Amino acid sequence: MAKPHGKPAKTDPLAELWPGQSVPLLKALHILTHNGGLNADSRRKLKQVLHLANLIRPALDWAFREKEQPVLADLGAGKSYLGFILYDLFFAKEGRGTVYGVESRHELIETSKKIAAESHFGRMQFLESAIRDARLPEGKADVVTALHACDTATDEAILFALENEARFVALAPCCQAEVARELDHVKGPMQQLWRHPIQRREFGAQLTNVLRGLFLEAHGYKVRVTEFTGLEHSLKNEFIFAERHQRSNPQARVEFDKLVQQMGVAPALLKF
Ligand SMILES: C[S@@+](CC[C@H](N)C(=O)[O-])C[C@H]1O[C@@H](n2cnc3c(N)ncnc32)[C@H](O)[C@@H]1O
Numbered sequence: 547m548a549k550p551h552g553k554p555a556k557t558d559p560l561a562e563l564w565p566g567q568s569v570p571l572l573k574a575l576h577i578l579t580h581n582g583g584l585n586a587d588s589r590r591k592l593k594q595v596l597h598l599a600n601l602i603r604p605a606l607d608w609a610f611r612e613k614e615q616p617v618l619a620d621l622g623a624g625k626s627y628l629g630f631i632l633y634d635l636f637f638a639k640e641g642r643g644t645v646y647g648v649e650s651r652h653e654l655i656e657t658s659k660k661i662a663a664e665s666h667f668g669r670m671q672f673l674e675s676a677i678r679d680a681r682l683p684e685g686k687a688d689v690v691t692a693l694h695a696c697d698t699a700t701d702e703a704i705l706f707a708l709e710n711e712a713r714f715v716a717l718a719p720c721c722q723a724e725v726a727r728e729l730d731h732v733k734g735p736m737q738q739l740w741r742h743p744i745q746r747r748e749f750g751a752q753l754t755n756v757l758r759g760l761f762l763e764a765h766g767y768k769v770r771v772t773e774f775t776g777l778e779h780s781l782k783n784e785f786i787f788a789e790r791h792q793r794s795n796p797q798a799r800v801e802f803d804k805l806v807q808q809m810g811v812a813p814a815l816l817k818f
Pocket of ligand 1: 621622623624625626627648649650651654675676677678692693694695696699702720
């Protein structure tokens with residue numbers, strides 16, 4: 547029978563939890579209230595992390611298939627929602643591998659360490675460090691994630707992935723000011739594209755992400771750029787997922803250089 551008109555039925559996000567997913571962890575992360583319920587903010591966060599876990603799943607499936615002790619590094623980790631959820635869903639279940647959270651803010655590191663200890667997540671480690679200075683004991687990471695790492699921190703994450711020979715890189719870039727700032731000084735036939743500050747910001751972000759994709763391709767990654775999640779959840783909605791399948795790609799490097807030359811700007815950290 548057809549449903550009567552009225553408010554659309556709300557889907558229950560708790561029904562979307564993965565089998566065996568830890569409810570106490572979700573409470574500790576304040577994704578669930580202490581009664582096990584959801585508010586508007588936590589509902590959004592839960593949907594976002596579960597969606598992200600699905601997007602990153604192929605990388606972790608590969609890592610657990612191919613590596614005895616897979617390593618995932620989450621950079622600009624913030625409260626480490628992503629690291630905790632991925633540890634719970636993959637690393638705890640498998641009983642092997644390590645998750646590192648890299649974050650520059652001391653108080654966030656301290657809270658994350660406490661939650662990891664309470665959750666008995668013994669193979670979850672936190673490094674209080676800028677991404678560019680972070681060194682893993684293994685010297686390698688199989689999967690690197692950086693979710694909404696601010697401005698040039700995403701570029702630091704790309705360099706970290708290369709230095710640590712990551713097979714997979716998952717990025718959801720955040721606010722990007724650097725290239726937009728430089729565009730302000732670039733004159734030429736295309737200048738109308740970034741004349742107004744809001745357009746300069748958006749065009750700068752677009753150009754930054756295009757160059758990031760090409761940079762990864764030039765280093766041998768196959769790059770897929772998709773929507774991160776519905777716009778109602780985040781205005782920073784681009785998801786860059788890259789898998790390394792060769793050492794380098796000279797043609798992509800030519801395209802990167804050509805675009806930098808045409809535009810006259812590039813993220814400073816990614817200049818060849
Ligand atoms: C917008 S928050 C995102 C946090 C988390 N990834 C998430 O999506 O919930 C960005 C975090 O990155 C950290 N951060 C920014 N730049 C960083 C850098 N260069 N090195 C390490 N952490 C950085 C900030 O302190 C902040 O906690």
